[in-house]
Amino acid sequence: MPTYKKLGSKRTPGLYTFEEAQLIELYNQYSDRTDKWKIIAAKLNRTHQSVRGQYVNHLDESIDKSELTYEEKCKIDDLQTNPCYNNKYYKKWSEIAKKLSENRKQGRRTELQVKNYWNSKERSQKRKSKSEEKSYELMNLYGGEHIGLFGYGSCYESYGGGGHIDYGSCYESYSGGYGIN
Structure with a gap:
C-alpha cells in the first residue's frame, strides 16, 4: 500500500482520467492566474507539479508528438x-x-x-x-579467435586445426570435433 494512503493523504495516485485531462485543458485556456496549477491541483486532489507536468508534457496542443527526426x-x-x-x-x-x-x-x-x-x-x-562482453567471454572460453559474423551469430575457430564453419554460432573443439551453441 502506498505511503500517502497510510498517512491519510487525499492525493489521488496513478494515471489521469479523461475528465481530469479535460478540466486541466479548460482551466488552462480560460485562466490568467499565476497560481492556476495549484487551484487545479486542489480540485483534482493532485500536486501542482503533477498537474503542470501533465499539461506541459502531454495535453498542450503545441506539442509535436511525432517521432524525433x-x-x-x-x-x-x-x-x-x-x-x-x-x-x-x-x-x-x-x-x-x-x-x-x-x-x-x-x-x-x-x-x-x-x-x-x-x-x-x-x-x-x-x-x-x-x-559484446559475453561474445568475448565465449571466444576466450573456447580458446578461439573471432573470425566474423555469419548469418545468425558469431563463429569462432579454435587453434586445434581448420575445419568446416557452419552458419550460426559455432566453434571447433580442441579434439577436432564440431559443436553448435
Whole structure:
C-alpha cells in the first residue's frame, strides 16, 4: 500500500482520467492566474507539479508528438556528449527541448520526449556492450579467435586445426570435433 494512503493523504495516485485531462485543458485556456496549477491541483486532489507536468508534457496542443527526426537525435547526442556543451546541457532536458524547438514550424518538443530518447539510447548501449562482453567471454572460453559474423551469430575457430564453419554460432573443439551453441 502506498505511503500517502497510510498517512491519510487525499492525493489521488496513478494515471489521469479523461475528465481530469479535460478540466486541466479548460482551466488552462480560460485562466490568467499565476497560481492556476495549484487551484487545479486542489480540485483534482493532485500536486501542482503533477498537474503542470501533465499539461506541459502531454495535453498542450503545441506539442509535436511525432517521432524525433534524425537531426533532432543528432542534436541531443551532441548536446549530451560534446564537452563544449556538457556543463550547460548535460541531462538538462528542458533546456535541450527548448533548443530543439527554437526554429520548428510543426510544434515543440517536450523535456519528456528528449529524456526518454536519451535514456532509451543509454539502455540500448548498455545491452550492446554486455552482449559484446559475453561474445568475448565465449571466444576466450573456447580458446578461439573471432573470425566474423555469419548469418545468425558469431563463429569462432579454435587453434586445434581448420575445419568446416557452419552458419550460426559455432566453434571447433580442441579434439577436432564440431559443436553448435
